[in-house]
Amino acid sequence: MFQWLSQYNYDYALAAIPIQLILLLFYCFRKNLPIRSSYSFLGVMIANLAMTAFDLISCEMNEIWTEYPLWLMYLVNQGYFLGFIIRGWTLYDYTAVECNGYRALGKWVSYLTHIPALVAVLLILSTPWTATIFHFSPEKGYYNCEIYPIIYFCTYFYIAVSLLCVFLRWKHLDLRLKLSMLEYNMVLIAGILLRKQFINTLVTSYFSILAILFIYLSAQNPDLYRDKKTHLFNKDAFEKIGTEYLVSGTPFHCIVATIHNYMSAKNLYGHQQLSSCLDIFGQWLRRSFPGYYVFYFGNGDFLLFRKGRFEDDKENILRSMEEYFGHSWKSEDTEISLSISAMALPSHLFPKDIAKAVDFIAYIFTKAYVENRQGNVIVSEENLQRVSRLDMVETALSRALQEHSIEAYFQPIYSVREQRVTGAEALARFKDPELGCIPPQEFVRVAEHTGDILELGRQVFDRVCEFLETEQPNLLGLEKINVNLSPAQCMNDQLASELSAIAEKHNVSMEMIDFEITETSLENRLLLQKQMLRLQEKGARFSLDDFGAGTSNLVRLLNLPIHEVKLDISLVTSYFKGGSPMLPDLVRMFRNADMEIVAEGVETKEMAETLAEMGCNYEQGYYFSRPVPPKNFIAYLKKNTRHA
Ligand code: C2E
Ligand code: MG
Ligand code: MG
DSSP: OOOOSSSOBOHHHHHHHHHHHHHHHHHHHHOOOSSHHHHHHHHHHHHHHHHHHHHHHHHHHHHTGGGSOHHHHHHHHHHHHHHHHHHHHHHHHHHHHHTTHHHHHOHHHHHHHTHHHHHHHHHHHHHHHHOSSEEEETTTEEEEOTTTTHHHHHHHHHHHHHHHHHHHTGGGSOHHHHHHHHHHHHHHHHHHHHHHHSTTBOOHHHHHHHHHHHHIIIIIOGGGGBOTTTOSBOHHHHHHHHHHHHHHTOOEEEEEEEETTHHHHHHHHOHHHHHHHHHHHHHHHHHHOTTSEEEEEETTEEEEEEESSOOTTHHHHHHHHHHHTTSOEEETTEEEOOOEEEEEEOGGGSOSSHHHHHHHHHHHHHHHHHHHHTTOOBOOHHHHHHHHHHHHHHHHHHHHHHHTOOEEEEEEEEETTTTEEEEEEEEEEEEETTTEEEOHHHHHHHHHHHTTHHHHHHHHHHHHHHHHHHHOGGGGTOOEEEEEOOHHHHTOTTHHHHHHHHHHHTTOOGGGEEEEEOGGGGGGHHHHHHHHHHHHHTTOEEEEEEETSSOOOHHHHHTSSOOEEEEOHHHHHHHHTTOOTTHHHHHHHHHHTTOEEEEOOOOSHHHHHHHHHHTOSEEOSTTTOOOBOHHHHHHHHHHHHHHO
């Protein structure tokens, strides 16, 4: 074995060096995020490598120090001490930046925290002249001087302030980051304690590399911030960069670009082909707009990001993207056509909170197509207001669901054959103390987005059952109540059991219930059919709502256990305005298929008569009544039965 000069055990330090080198090289080649925490982490790794290398070299050289010039001896030992101090200092800087600890400490306190390291660095640099940290004497060679303990003081101090930052920001940090920060600081403390125990073994660098590994694996692995398909930065990377810019108040702007009908394109061209096109487009963006960072958020959504405010280049960028998509693309063996919508997002419109900023961008992705069609290429204040409205509705709705304050209104459904009201549709109503009445179209969509739709559905159904139980409208001739089911509810495997339990709680028979589903629900057919069968077994029936509002697939429809089709308001209104001349044929076709037909949006006597003659079995609309609260609906039914 190699014969070392000093009595120190170098095994741990030697093992740490190749690990540190590999990590450092990998980190530099993979090019991490252009943010301060990455540079701090790079600083930690370089300082650690320098510290370890100089530690070994200086320990050996100090044994035969007379063989080297004195300036070289000072230089090598200074290298070790600088590496030691800078490693602890940059590690603290990394922690403070990553957890936003500087803000928690306050401006002045955070400035003060840098003083010990600065003093230590100055003392190390001046040591050859002042002999404050170490010295070489002709008799003893190397020895530690009086102020040497500042080295350890700095280490303890920076671990302590790092932990303080983590605790101050505790509530705001995600679990992974919190744990990693606690872990690497604990590892460093363990390293110091062990070093004190085994004074002749160089273990500090080994524990440093363990701490670095913790950071690398939990937050600094460049692959965490790359999209696998396009190799561009991903959404997490955007959140990190965006947070840093937002926290420091540095202006930036974005260009948001999204591929139309991404899901359909994926089905049409296949995953493989589409991925290769996304890759080509991503590389083109990087080449064409070198001043911008390019991100891929998934699902065909790209984002260009640049420091500073918009210059005049935004129109050019949008135009060249449009031209790029103007022709079909050839990848290795295929040619496919895609189209894109893009919008410029100015700096001043960014919400100050990164989570809100990401929501805002997600909203722009969904709206870009419609906005472009209307000639809008720059995101406006109005877009921002719409998002903050959605945000407010989201908060208000979750409060209302907690307080169980969502109401069910009822709109009569008139039977043409019996010439009286035999049914009703339950419609959710939500009045917020601050926002006022929020239309169901708006809050149902928000609820679908947040996942609150399941609870909303349960609460509306509970209101309906409560109404059936307490008011007993069946005694007034009411035969059924229609309840809307959103597609998201139909995906819930527990739907049938949850709804049955609610009905049982109120002693309501499911035979009184007619669930309205829309065509979007038919997409997950197997799950839907399972839920439908279970509810049917209990006596419930199903109607297809909003027929004619979207693209209707008749074949798919006729195969489902649906007894009734509700013609959408748009189809009915269009017929009376001279459009949709096929409406009578549609009605005939459904009747031939033994389906009942409800016409929605019946607003006048003339409409009611024409639709009845056409063969519609039921009619619903303002002509009969608007949706009304339960008490008013009972009053309506009483009047209705008297008339009948
Ligand atoms: P929908 O199920 O098609 O309900 C019919 C909508 O048409 C209701 O709007 C109703 O007020 C309106 N309407 C009825 N007659 C007329 C008329 O003569 N003229 C016009 N212009 N409109 C008429 P509303 O209450 O605003 O509900 C809108 C949509 O919100 C509903 O459409 C339904 O899709 C959804 N929705 C309402 N309540 C619920 C619910 O409890 N759960 C779910 N999942 N969706 C609901
Ligand atoms: Mg409906
Ligand atoms: Mg409808």
